Amino acid sequence: MVTIGRPDQVRAVLEDPGFIVPPAQAGGENVDVGWVRARVSRFANGEEHRQRRALVTELLAGVPARALRDDAFDRTRRRASDVIFDLARTVPTDVLAAALGVEVSAADVGAVARVYHPHVEADRAGDEAAARLVEACGGPADERAAARVALFVQARDATASLIENAAGVMLRTSPRPDPAAVIDRVLLDEPPVRATRRLDGTAVLVLDLARAQRESGQLFTFGAGHRACPGQPHARAIAHGVLDALRQR
Numbered sequence: 202m203v204t205i206g207r208p209d210q211v212r213a214v215l216e217d218p219g220f221i222v223p224p225a226q227a228g229g230e231n232v233d234v235g236w237v238r239a240r241v242s243r244f245a246n247g248e249e250h251r252q253r254r255a256l257v258t259e260l261l262a263g264v265p266a267r268a269l270r271d272d273a274f275d276r277t278r279r280r281a282s283d284v285i286f287d288l289a290r291t292v293p294t295d296v297l298a299a300a301l302g303v304e305v306s307a308a309d310v311g312a313v314a315r316v317y318h319p320h321v322e323a324d325r326a327g328d329e330a331a332a333r334l335v336e337a338c339g340g341p342a343d344e345r346a347a348a349r350v351a352l353f354v355q356a357r358d359a360t361a362s363l364i365e366n367a368a369g370v371m372l373r374t375s376p377r378p379d380p381a382a383v384i385d386r387v388l389l390d391e392p393p394v395r396a397t398r399r400l401d402g403t404a405v406l407v408l409d410l411a412r413a414q415r416e417s418g419q420l421f422t423f424g425a426g427h428r429a430c431p432g433q434p435h436a437r438a439i440a441h442g443v444l445d446a447l448r449q450r
């Protein structure tokens with residue numbers, strides 16, 4: 202395993218399709234974490250990646266960031282719980298589910314997110330949650346079901362970390378700062394995604410996004426190039442809605 206952290210090198214690798222993502226195993230007929238990994242854009246390369254990414258970007262295009270922000274605001278205001286940890290792990294899922302017109306459990310999304318990456322071993326809780334999520338998102342026959350599941354899972358941990366860290370800054374600062382400014386600051390200072398992987402032949406390259414960001418002052422936590430996060434405006438909008446509601450507490 203080789204780690205790359207120089208900003209120019211990290212960017213060059215991210216932008217070069219010759220460095221592929223470590224692909225998922227084929228996966229069987231059973232609908233479980235392996236089934237999901239084998240059908241999402243995140244662990245596919247080449248033409249397969251392009252087609253699946255088109256499905257997720259199409260879904261996201263139907264979900265206006267402004268509506269997500271307003272809904273995140275309303276849901277946070279209505280919530281009795283003050284526990285930021287819980288808000289950060291439920292509001293994003295609930296807002297996306299409402300926007301996509303499906304009903305999914307935030308706990309199931311969390312259980313899949315924990316074992317989503319192919320270098321982590323799947324477990325029974327993740328497999329069972331994956332089956333329920335796929336069913337809730339349209340069922341296994343539907344290619345778009347996998348794309349919806351991908352959105353929920355991809356949106357989970359990084360957005361939760363952004364909300365938690367930004368809420369910490371917001372609640373420590375007086376007078377309460379502008380949420381957009383806090384989000385910009387926190388994305389740079391406490392990158393929610395700190396690293397990602399590529400293959401150079403058979404060698405695994407770890408791209409140290411946190412270091413590239415620290416050394417360049419540019420945002421690397423959303424990736425770059427043809428695989429850059431398509432959910433960046435959505436993540437920012439959801440976090441903004443939550444922070445706005447917390448600001449008024």
Ligand code: HEM
Pocket residue numbers: 222241242243244254257297351352353355356357359360363393394397398421422423424425427428429430431432433435436
């Ligand atoms: C602060 C929050 C987020 C961060 C930091 C983040 C970061 C990233 C990064 C770094 C990648 C690319 C990984 C790589 O190139 O190896 C990625 C991919 C992706 N993200 Fe995000 N993400 C966030 C939130 C979201 C949200 C809210 C959504 C959906 C609503 C989303 C959907 C996706 C999808 C679908 C991909 C795969 C794209 C592809 O296969 O080409 N992300 N994200």
